[in-house]
Amino acid sequence: MSDLPKFVHIMEVGPRDGLQIEPRLVATADKIRLIDALAAAGVTEIEAGSFVNPRAVPQMADSEDVFRGIPRREGVDYRALWLNAKGLERAIANGAVDVEGKLTLTASETFIRRNTNRSIDDTFAEMPQWIARYRAAGVPVTRLGLMAAFGCNFEGYIPEAWVLDLVARAVAVMEENGCRLQDLNLADTMGWANPAQVKRLVGAVRERWPGLTIKLHLHDTRGQAVANAVAAMEMGVAHFDASVGGLGGCPFAGHKGAAGNVCTEDLVFSCTEMGIDTGIDIDAMVEAARLAEDLVGHELPGKVMKGGTLTRFKAG
Numbered sequence: 457m458s459d460l461p462k463f464v465h466i467m468e469v470g471p472r473d474g475l476q477i478e479p480r481l482v483a484t485a486d487k488i489r490l491i492d493a494l495a496a497a498g499v500t501e502i503e504a505g506s507f508v509n510p511r512a513v514p515q516m517a518d519s520e521d522v523f524r525g526i527p528r529r530e531g532v533d534y535r536a537l538w539l540n541a542k543g544l545e546r547a548i549a550n551g552a553v554d555v556e557g558k559l560t561l562t563a564s565e566t567f568i569r570r571n572t573n574r575s576i577d578d579t580f581a582e583m584p585q586w587i588a589r590y591r592a593a594g595v596p597v598t599r600l601g602l603m604a605a606f607g608c609n610f611e612g613y614i615p616e617a618w619v620l621d622l623v624a625r626a627v628a629v630m631e632e633n634g635c636r637l638q639d640l641n642l643a644d645t646m647g648w649a650n651p652a653q654v655k656r657l658v659g660a661v662r663e664r665w666p667g668l669t670i671k672l673h674l675h676d677t678r679g680q681a682v683a684n685a686v687a688a689m690e691m692g693v694a695h696f697d698a699s700v701g702g703l704g705g706c707p708f709a710g711h712k713g714a715a716g717n718v719c720t721e722d723l724v725f726s727c728t729e730m731g732i733d734t735g736i737d738i739d740a741m742v743e744a745a746r747l748a749e750d751l752v753g754h755e756l757p758g759k760v761m762k763g764g765t766l767t768r769f770k771a772g
C-alpha cells in the first residue's frame with residue numbers, strides 16, 4: 457500500500473550546501489540572482505547562506521550581503537546555517553534571515569569527532585545552552601536534524617534502534633528545557649541509504665512519534681537519492697531538502713566522490729509526473745539549474761536539465 461502525499465514541500469539548499477564546496481567563488485549579485493530565480497520558480501524555503509568562519513568557508517563570506525540583497529518575496533523563508541553562538545548572533549543581527557530554532561545531532565561518534573572534535577555526549581550537553589540562546593532571541597526550538605542517520609563511511613550502517621535512542625534522548629532534553637520536537641530531519645549525509653532502509657527507518661520513527669513531521673536530507677553519492685525520496689513519499693513523507701542541479705558535495709565525507717543533495721528539478725519532475733504538487737514550476741526550475749551551471753562554470757549532475765521536461769511533448 458502506498459500513501460503518496462498530495463503536496464511535497466522542498467527546501468532548496470543549493471545556494472548554501474551546494475555553493476560552499478565550489479572552487480570558484482560566485483559573486484554576491486549572482487548568488488542573489490540564483491536565489492531569486494529559485495523563488496520565482498515557486499520554491500518557498502531556501503537556504504541562502506551560512507554564518508560560519510569565513511576563513512574556513514570563504515564561499516560563504518558574503519552571506520551578510522547576500523541576505524540583505526535578496527529581493528524578498530512574500531511567502532518565502534530565507535534560511536541560513538550557523539554552527540556556534542557567534543554564527544547565530546550574526547544571523548539574528550542580519551535582520552533578513554528567517555531564523556528557525558534547530559538542534560543538530562550526528563548519529564556517528566567517529567564522524568562527529570573528526571568534524572567537530574566533540575562527542576555525541578558533548579552535543580547533548582550543549583543542547584540546553586542552545587535552547588537558552590534561541591529563547592533569548594524569541595525563537596522556539598522545534599526542530600532536530602540528525603546527520604549520518606543511515607550510514608557512515610567510518611562506522612558503516614547506522615542501526616535504526618540507535619537512531620531511535622538518539623531521538624528519544626533529544627526529545628527528553630527538549631522537554632526538560634520547555635520545548636517540543638515537531639520536525640525531525642534525517643540526513644543521509646554520506647549517501648548510504650537505500651529505499652528499503654528509508655522505509656524501515658521512517659516507519660520506526662513514525663510508530664514511536666506519530667505526530668512528528670519527518671524531513672529527509674538525501675545526498676546522491678550513489679545515485680539513490682530520488683529512489684530514496686520516492687520510497688519516503690510512499691510512507692507519506694512530504695518534506696525534503698534538495699539542491700538545484702544537484703549542486704554540492706560533502707567536504708567531511710572522507711572521500712572524493714561525495715555528491716550533493718537530491719537534485720531539486722529531478723525531484724520536482726518525479727513529483728509532477730506522479731501528480732504530486734510541489735508548488736514549483738518544473739520548467740522554471742530547469743532554467744534555475746542552467747543558471748546555477750553557468751555560475752559555477754562546470755557541468756552539474758542533474759538529469760532533467762539535460763534530458764528536458766515533458767512539457768513540450770505534452771502540449772497540443
Ligand code: ZN
Pocket residue numbers: 473643645673675706717
Ligand atoms: Zn548535506
